[in-house]
Amino acid sequence: MVASPPWKGDFHNDLNTQLSYWPAYSGNRLAEAKSYTDWLWKIRKKNRDFTKQYFGVDGLNVPGVLTLNGDPMGGWIQYSLSPTIGAWAAQHFYWQWKYSMDKTFLREQAYPYIIESATYLKNITTLKNGLRYLPLSSSPEYNDNSVSAWFDNWTNFDLSLAHFLFQAATEVSTAMGKPQEAQAWLKCKAQLPHYATDKTGLQVAVNLPMKHSHRHMSPYMAIYPLDLLDINNPQEKELIESSLDHIEKLGTRAWVGYSFAWMACLHARAKQGKEAVSNLQKFAQNFCSTNSFHLNGDQKGGQYSDFTYRPFTLEGNFAFAQGIHELLIQSKNNYVEIFPALPAEWATASFKNLRTMGGFIVSAEKKGDKIVMLKITATEDGTFRIFEPKTLMHVSTKKTLQKDNTIQYVKLKKGQTVNLCSL
Incomplete structure (x- = not known):
């Protein structure tokens, strides 16, 4: 059969x-x-x-x-x-x-x-x-x-x-x-x-807050992947944080594997690196087979979820990969953040050749609270805009980047590369 x-x-x-x-x-x-x-x-x-x-x-x-x-x-x-x-x-x-x-x-x-x-x-x-x-x-x-x-x-x-x-x-x-x-x-x-909201944050629908653990993060699309709400906007920060706090309070009993990977992306967008990594670890340890395939259900007898079945689907693994990317680099509404959601205990981190909106190829290294290397290559003419608290400068000339309020930026031609670091 x-x-x-x-x-x-x-x-x-x-x-x-x-x-x-x-x-x-x-x-x-x-x-x-x-x-x-x-x-x-x-x-x-x-x-x-x-x-x-x-x-x-x-x-x-x-x-x-x-x-x-x-x-x-x-x-x-x-x-x-x-x-x-x-x-x-x-x-x-x-x-x-x-x-x-x-x-x-x-x-x-x-x-x-x-x-x-x-x-x-x-x-x-x-x-x-x-x-x-x-x-x-x-x-x-x-x-x-x-x-x-x-x-x-x-x-x-x-x-x-x-x-x-x-x-x-x-x-x-x-x-x-x-x-x-x-x-x-x-x-x-x-x-x-406007979005339906209350003290719990984003609701499912008008006058209906999320009332129980739920596998699909559909009410929170505006945070990620749609990038309509931004943690760097003071008017939206409380709404984002309240939403994620409420999800966590409801627990994970009705979640499946991809829920943890998606939740990691949501936490990363809120700059909650510790929580993001925790969800990635739970996904990898409990919801994958020994060959790393995502099996939807909790393979450790229901430690985190009441779903213990094992149908293989792809989306959990790929959302997990994006959760890692979101710790390292985020393209937002007309700007980029580098290392936006690393856990505090990650004193050093680096990545090579990731891509941002605007067609920029980026490599970066962080030590402590400073970016010691930031290499940007433009695949098309454009302006690389970055939200970064510390002032950035060109490695070769020591000249600092131009600023537009909280955004630093550099204009690049197609094929041009710049090397930057924290001042």
């Missing part, structure tokens, strides 16, 4: 495919990352037809559960036919462009894909009292397949993806020299409500 593969052997786009490509961008493996966007591009027409047939509007959305050829496979309808999966898929076109700054890719794939996705989202939402709403919303995989998994107001999962998509549409339109179009998308973003 031939055993069926886990979850029908489908392509799951409510996190599994996306997490599997997270480390390819900062890891400087853009060719490998492009295999994902190449596939999404290949099935784009079929996904457009699906969008028109199922949602009844023009534009582009992607089934949450689908075949290699792009056909929807069904399943729990709240997630298999989610209204915002296309927005999450579009992020990878955005990342491929931002990490490469490839103008051809922008023109031929990133711009059309993001704009078609945003067009769909604009068409499927309606305006009420000046604010934009979905007909129905959901949050993977909160309340599983029950009727209560539907919400008549935005979930933070759907809402954060909408904020990201309209923002990305604004940015690619600007890059394509279409200022009026950019303004129209910016107006759509301004019509979205």
